Amino acid sequence: MKGLVFGGCSFTWGQGLYFYSDLPRLKEPDQPYAYKGELVQESHILYKETIRYPRLVANHFNTFETFKLGNGGSEDETFEFLDVLFHKKDNPTYGSNLTAERMDYSEVEYIIVQLSQLWRNKYYFEYNGYRQPSMLWPNNHDIGHNQENLFNWLIENNLTFDEWVVLHKEVQYLRLKKEFEFYESKGIKCRVLAWEDDLLNHIFNDEFLKERFIPLDYNGNTFNTIGELHNTHKDMTIEGDYKYFGKKTPSDHHPSKKCHELIAENIINKINKELLK
Amino acid sequence: MKGILFGGCSFTWGQGLYFYSDLEKLPYSSQNYGFNYKDVNEPMLRYKNAVRYSRLVAQSFETFEVLRDDVGKLYGNGGSEDETFLYFDYLFNIERKFKYNDFDYVVIQLSNVWRNDFIFELNGVEYRTKIKELYLYDHIEKDVLLTKELDEYCKLHNYTFEDIKELLINQQFKRLKEKVIFFKNKNIEVKIICWLNDLLSLIKNDVILNTSFVPLFYDNLNFNTIQDLMDYDKNLEIEHDILNKKGMVCQDKHPSVTCHKVIANSLINNIKKII
DSSP, rough: OOOEEOOOSSHHHTTTGGGSSSSSSOOOOTTTTTTOGGOOHHHHHHHHHHHHHHHHHHHHHOOOEESSSSSSHHHHHHHHHHHHHHOOOTTTTTTTTTOOOOOOOGGEEEEEEEEOOOOGGGGEEEETTTEEEEEEOGGGGOOOEHHHHHHHHHHEEEHHHHHHHHHHHHHHHHHHHHHHHHHHTOOOOOEEESSSSSTTHHTOOHHHHTTTTOOOETTTTTEHHHHHHHHGGGGGGGTOOOOOOOOOOOOOOOHHHHHHHHHHHHHHHHHHHHOOE | OOOOEOSSSHHHHHHTGGGGSSSSOOOHHHHHHHHOGGGHHHHHHHHHHEEEEEEEEHHHOOOEESSOOOTTTTOSSSSOOOHHHHHHIIIIIIIIISSSGGGGEEEEEOOOGGGGOOOETTTTTTEEEEOOHHHHHHOOOTBOOHHHHHHHHHHHTTTTTTHHHHHHHHHHHHHHHHHHHHHHTOOOEEEESSSTTHHHHHHHSHHHHHHHHEEEEETTTEEEEEHHHHHHHHGHHHHHHHHHHHHHOOOOBOHHHHHHHEEEEEHHHHHHHHO
8 A cells, every 4th residue: 555644633643642651751731732842752752653543544554654744733734734745846845834745646545634623724705805814713703813804794795603604614615525536536545534523514415525434433333523432432532541541641632542543443444445345 | 661762774774665665666776785865755765664673663562763764854774883873872962852761672783894983093093994895895995994004003913804803893892782781771771683693692692782682583493683584585685575576676685574574573572571
């Protein structure tokens, strides 16, 4: 098998997995979702790369994996990372915050995208004569990047906030599909899994995306999102992994080692089924 | 387990392992010792990193490996013990990305002893010179430095080439032992594997180094060196193995993917015994 390229946020990066190591200098962040790069040493980073799900999948297929350099992210960043990886050969320093690597389509077998929180992606609209981005969260809709202009634009266009939410999801769904169709046309198989459920309806109503979606099977139940799995099985988060850490678990809401193993297992099973066809 | 630090030459770097990948543009026409980075792209580097013995060992203990290379920087292939120990020094004392307590094990793969500098003193001045090329590949003198001083040194002490060889081997042995003791004092276990047998008898006759030495187990036999292993089964060498498996000709005499597995399993079993 050729290489595997992964896209995603801190869930794929493997935030917090270093707490499973025997390494010195491990320090918990102030907040369970927070990340402070200065608290994380090089050895911690290399350790978490060893046990995160992209490496487990690559190990299984005796091949290599690639993921963007930095922690966190959104689909905006995921698709920018893919763009840098595949399309910026002539500009080796471009996108160096995302990756220093460059690849040909022919060197990659699969792109596997883990959807993050949809609202981390920018929404672009045209207002006052220029196209501008905004970033707002529906449960916190009066605070966000460029909210004033966005709200003015909504009024101008007779749109409610709820209608904008629908629009934003539609844009994200169409982008996901367009990107997947593009890379599939280049011979790379694309697969998707989700942390949250914002795009699930769109995915399930679209045959192309539906057959590329990876649900998570665990103990005879199917979970469509990592979030759903976390809500049902607390040990799938680092903070809830009492079995491994005992009574005092690290304050970190990210997927546990077991969760990474489960995600890897489901990706491997999906690929194996396809290889058998 | 904490991390595992590896030092070695192209055998540890994983030269040629990319021939086992499904990638395109594989450099079949490259010569064994004429490695050209331009022929090897980043997916190939990543692939060989994924299947080389250092990854297999680290993987089996669910930890990470550190070696003298980085995807994206395109360096790290080849080397000698001179380079291995320079790299360790760079890692801990110059770059300082890691501390000694980030590691539980150091694995040193000894390369060709002639790649290391021979150190001698003449008229109060310390000289370092490579004598490998003169010895191994007759009439190729491009790497032979300070020939005049070395000749003078030999004449002064009435040394033959065999004497110099013995001196070089003893220098290397002494340094290796010092390094092993140094790491042990830092609570890091050292494992030694050999490509060739130059230092073997000294290692085996030394109480400290003998416990660090790892023989390679294959086909119900123990082998002292990687070279012995590859001589025993030609398919443990890339050139033969790739011809058999892919029908492709490549002039690459480095350890095959199976050979890397043999090395990895030998190290894993040796470490497990300690655990």
